[in-house]
Amino acid sequence: MQEVILTEEELRAKCAGWQKILRLQDWIVITKIKRDRDMTLEGVCGECSWQLSKRMAAINILDPIDYPPETIERHDMELTLVHELLHLHFAALHDQGGNETPEEQAIEAISRGLVYLARRGGERENVELTDLRGDGS
Numbered sequence: 001m002q003e004v005i006l007t008e009e010e011l012r013a014k015c016a017g018w019q020k021i022l023r024l025q026d027w028i029v030i031t032k033i034k035r036d037r038d039m040t041l042e043g044v045c046g047e048c049s050w051q052l053s054k055r056m057a058a059i060n061i062l063d064p065i066d067y068p069p070e071t072i073e074r075h076d077m078e079l080t081l082v083h084e085l086l087h088l089h090f091a092a093l094h095d096q097g098g099n100e101t102p103e104e105q106a107i108e109a110i111s112r113g114l115v116y117l118a119r120r121g122g123e124r125e126n127v128e129l130t131d132l133r134g135d136g137s
Contacts, residue, residue, distance in 0.1 A: 003074035005064050008033055011077065015059070018082055021114070027088055028056045031081070036066035046080035048087045059084045076115075083111040 006014060008031075015031045018024075039060055041047050045067070050057040059081065067075040086107045087094075094103070 002076070004076040004078045006033075006061075006077045011061060011081065014078055014081055015085070018085055021118070022082075022085055022089070024085060024088055026055055028054075029059060029085070029088075030057070031059045031061065033063050033077075034060045035063045045075070046084045048084040050088060050091050052091045057088055079111060079115050082115055083107055086111055 011031045011033060015029055019027065019029060039047060039062065040049070045062045046060060048057055048059045061077050061080050061084075062075075064075050064077070090103055090107065094100075
């Protein structure tokens with residue numbers, strides 16, 4: 001993947017666009033670019049906290065200056081944003097004390113697929129709707 005670095009203004013615009021795509025327009029989402037030392041969690045590219053009853057969330061994206069240079073993948077702030085937004089769909093199911101690995105893996109796979117499709121202009125690979133239904137119709 002390519003490196004995608006955004007300004008605060010670009011991050012807010014991307015957030016509004018992805019909220020529409022992900023059907024999260026009814027959420028108030030505040031985005032910020034934060035230095036590693038100001039993040040709540042250690043060693044993450046993004047973090048999301050929410051108040052489900054108010055449908056409000058805060059998403060923090062790691063400042064590019066703190067992105068570790070030795071990682072395999074380049075910093076992609078849009079991908080991180082989409083990943084964090086997807087957490088809002090899982091918020092009602094979230095179990096603070098449980099194993100979050102399967103949820104993280106699902107969110108990571110979905111966010112990568114969505115960003116990939118968006119960057120390709122929404123094109124689909126030669127897949128027919130009948131192939132997706134699996135019912136032979």
